[in-house]
Amino acid sequence: MFNSCVTGSLYLISAVALTLIYGLSRFPNFAHAEFMALGAYIGYSVAEQLGMGFPITFIAAFLASGALGVISYKVVFQPLAKRGASIIHLMIASIALGFIIRHSIGAIWGWAPLSFRVVWSSFDMGAVRVSGIWLWLIFAALALGGIMHLLLVKTKIGKAIRATSSNPELALSSGININRVTLTTWFIGAALAGIAGLFRAAGTRLSPLLGWDILLPTFAVTILGGIGSFYGAIAAAFIIGLAENVGVVVLVSLGLSTEYRMAIAFAILILTLLIRPQGLTKLFRGT
Amino acid sequence: MEETLLRIRDITKNFGGLRAVDGVNIDVNTESIVGLVGPNGSGKTTLFNVIFGLHKADHGNVYFDNKRIDHLAPHQVFTRGMVNAFQLPRLFYQLTTLDNMLLAAREHKGDNLLNSLFLRKEWQHQESELAQKAMEILELLELAHLTFSPAGELSGGQRKLLEIGRALMADPVLLLLDEPAAGVNPILGRKIFEKIEHFRQRGMSFFIIEHRLEILMEFANRIYVMDKGKIVVEGEPTEVVNNPVFYEVYIGEK
């Protein structure tokens, strides 16, 4: 149960980020994996190599990934979109961008898996001993979720993002500055991805391939929740988190390999697309 | 002898809370030109989309040649002999004008995968014949000089003509035309209708959405007026134009 919350929290942060960007720019951004990886590595540098405390680490990861997101958009995706690139072209560009970032990270920090040396205090919850990092993750997920909710519902920019996401033409004619909305969305999306990556790395290990481990399940969550649906992503994150962890128990009891854990998210993904491609969107009005 | 070719009965189509088409009844006879007029947003194009199978009606039936077709997919409706030309031409822009025409051919041996690989001689012969027919139509529409140009290079008016030419190439029994003369200069527009009449005499039927009354007055056998999804007036052109309801609906908009 606890594990489900943990997995769900991680997916929440990552998928909310992805769903924002996917909903606005209308293509699956595979470089999202590398936004996560960068956040993790910058966090590592700040925490381990510069010896800074954790709040600063998080802020650094947040800002660095966010910046990367904006740069990626301005340098790669915006020019492509201006030239009328198809969704597939944008997808492939995001994959190519992923190569560049991933191998730059590998070149700078090396490919050997790294670990955060920080020791997390452990707590006892019932019969289970849990590491503090996971509690922080759940807290962060709830906090970020709450902040994002307020942002999207109460602030002007948040409303602009929602408007542009659901109807770009209408938003444009309503005088919304689409460029600013897009840049903001990419910043927030990438920044959140960076945080997700940092948590993943802090709790497990750090390698340039970190993003890809979580990427496809993140897509599963985004699609189950409905692309562009913030609340859908939150619900889907916990559904899939639960499914994965329950699934592992089921697998073990059936005598199947736990390799299939990854396949659970994929299976949900495929089923969603085949049966109800819009995911959980309609269940959440006004998103 | 005139028979009812297309029978539309009680067709209703909703779009997200809006009733785009509301209980529409229409008859189109063989060898006739039937016009459909109405203000923008009255549901004319939606009705066409339902007829040739792009959307499923929420209620009602469509009969073509006395057989129900409302449950069929567009490519099946085509096989029955009904061809649709879109308002905004949906050409294959990367392909040449000739390719666009050839794609409309009704029954081509080369369409089948195995035939394509193994019966080369047969379909090559058919290609030649179809090219002949295509060139005749292109000539008629004054597009022959653009035979090998990619459709993307054609002007707006030429694209409209190609859209129609492609539909003609398919040997339709009934041709649905959505504003065939829109965006085209009046002289050319009139020429299009002259050619439509020419084909009508050769046995084709036409169901045409058109804004310009003058032209329908001259060429149409029957006119239906649509407003807010319903048919409000119908009859021969002179009858319709003299009907006061028609004025309310149509002129009120202009």
Add this chain to the structure above:
Amino acid sequence: MDPFIYILDIIVFIGIFAIVALSLNLEYGFTGLGNFGKVAFFLIGAYTYALLIETGLHFILCLIIAAILSGLIGSLISLPALRLREDYLAIVTLAFGEIIRIVVKAEHWIAHGVWGISVPPAIFWQGASFRMTIVAHIGLIFFCLLICFILVQLVTNSPYGRILRAIREDEIAAATLGKSRLKYKAQVFAMGSALAGLGGALFAQYIGFIEPYMFMPMLTFTVWIMVLVGGPANNWGTLLGATLVQLFNRGAKIIKDYLILPVDPTDLQYILLGLLIIFILLYRPGGILKESKIKTKAVERASQWKRHS
């Protein structure tokens, strides 16, 4: 490694990947299907061949069955998948590829999981030198490539090929003109999957040993780059793309031995590759060679008409 053998090795890989790239070109270049699960069928072909050859069947039969099985599985998943819009199709096919890989990795009884299977080469005779063996492989693979190339050329330079392109351009317009989009898409997907399976089978018997980590999504992306670089909807372009990308990949490895760089050449290779792809997408999205035109008797007839009028 003997440089001559190294060159032969490159040629073999160009041959194998050319077959897979042609299959993707058929699906994406001509029909507009964004299939991101190519590696799945490559894997199915490879493992099918590996398992069959152990039963003692003649290698030609194994190759054929591997291709047919891949094609059949392609047909099966195409039925539900091809109704999806572009990006969903891409994600579904990607997920499918990963699921297949996980299944093979997890189910040890199928193919020994991560320990892999050994595969004997198809053509082998006593006393053959290593060079001669590779040349034999090249013979086999390029013979298959020739057949595949002729096949895709025949399919695409025909009325059937014209319909595929129409479906790519505007599938609704194509449907309005009587072409059943599902039928054509399904056929193309089956053909493409069969070809990819053939490529996988040839790969298995050349490499001699296969295991799940050889079939990562990276392979799918590599094939995509080959198609995009060479020019989609042009089979010659695809051959060119396959050659160039393979040379690029191999070239980087060679340079590693001769130049001392501050950055690990593998990393540099991928960074450059990524930059190259983005550059191509920005400035020459059509690839090197343009889309091939359909040349049938229709073109002749139309030209005659124009001349006489």
